[in-house]
Amino acid sequence: MNEETTNKAAEFDWTKVPEMLQEKGIDLGLDLGIKVLTALAIFYIGRLVIRMAVRGLHKVMQRQEVDKTLETFICNLANAALMVVLVIAVIGALGVETTSFIAIFGAAGLAVGLALQGSLSNFASGVLIVLFRPYRVGDFIEAAGIAGTVEQVQILTTVLKTGDNKQIIVPNSQIMNSIITNYSANDTRRIDMVIGVGYDDDLDKVRATIKDLIEADDRILAEPAPLIAVAELADSSVNFFVRPWVKSSDFWAVKFNLTEAIKKRFDNDNITFPYPQRDIHLYKQFED
Numbered sequence: 001m002n003e004e005t006t007n008k009a010a011e012f013d014w015t016k017v018p019e020m021l022q023e024k025g026i027d028l029g030l031d032l033g034i035k036v037l038t039a040l041a042i043f044y045i046g047r048l049v050i051r052m053a054v055r056g057l058h059k060v061m062q063r064q065e066v067d068k069t070l071e072t073f074i075c076n077l078a079n080a081a082l083m084v085v086l087v088i089a090v091i092g093a094l095g096v097e098t099t100s101f102i103a104i105f106g107a108a109g110l111a112v113g114l115a116l117q118g119s120l121s122n123f124a125s126g127v128l129i130v131l132f133r134p135y136r137v138g139d140f141i142e143a144a145g146i147a148g149t150v151e152q153v154q155i156l157t158t159v160l161k162t163g164d165n166k167q168i169i170v171p172n173s174q175i176m177n178s179i180i181t182n183y184s185a186n187d188t189r190r191i192d193m194v195i196g197v198g199y200d201d202d203l204d205k206v207r208a209t210i211k212d213l214i215e216a217d218d219r220i221l222a223e224p225a226p227l228i229a230v231a232e233l234a235d236s237s238v239n240f241f242v243r244p245w246v247k248s249s250d251f252w253a254v255k256f257n258l259t260e261a262i263k264k265r266f267d268n269d270n271i272t273f274p275y276p277q278r279d280i281h282l283y284k285q286f287e288d
Helices: 003-011 014-063 068-093 098-115 117-132 172-176 203-216 248-268
Strands: 140-143 146-153 157-161 167-171 188-190 193-197 227-233 238-243 245-247
Touching (some): 068 117, 068 146, 117 157, 146 167, 157 172, 167 172, 193 203, 193 248, 203 238, 203 248, 245 248
Antiparallel strands (some): 140 146, 146 157, 193 238, 227 238
């Protein structure tokens, strides 16, 4: 240490060190506090702006009469993308270098993507659902072993509501990897019924009775024409195949009502519903 440095050290008032540290700490605290408050303000205001933007996007797409499935998916995707931008803006407000952070975020995203391949598969399946539209919001479908009405098609999952009002969330990849039965895809459906009558019953009378019941129900369509045919000579009954066509929305109501009407009408007309029968033959053995 030279003489000049020694003199400066001797002249320095060491008693002011605590005061200087306190002032420096106050400055750092104020700076950090301002940054935190700014970040919080950006976060809450940003969330409000995102909600308004997504709500506005919903309204625009509704005015353009965009398909409900596509509307829900795009709005969910837009919300997620805007939230990522907001998080980066908040981190930037805290003083973190966003350029390096984006690079770190990209690397972390790659690692997370590799770890979450299932989620990426669900996202890709969600995109395919929106593009090819095997079903839409409001359709009644059966897929991945679940039957229900489609309520939402989200980024990773599809939300179904069952007939007994349960909500079931199914990953999109499971749906796309299974057979999808869409009961609402077409405007009309065929009701398939098997009506068994006794071997002693008049088949022409049975056919005429079923035809009268079908023609009496206005919900049953004239075209395609209903099928009433003797299809099977079973062990205990002669089986008629009854196949009327109805609107998809009337399927279950017509099926239930027609089944009840056939039972009541057959009872009144003395047409029998045979029970399963088995003939038993007894043989007597004679001993010598």
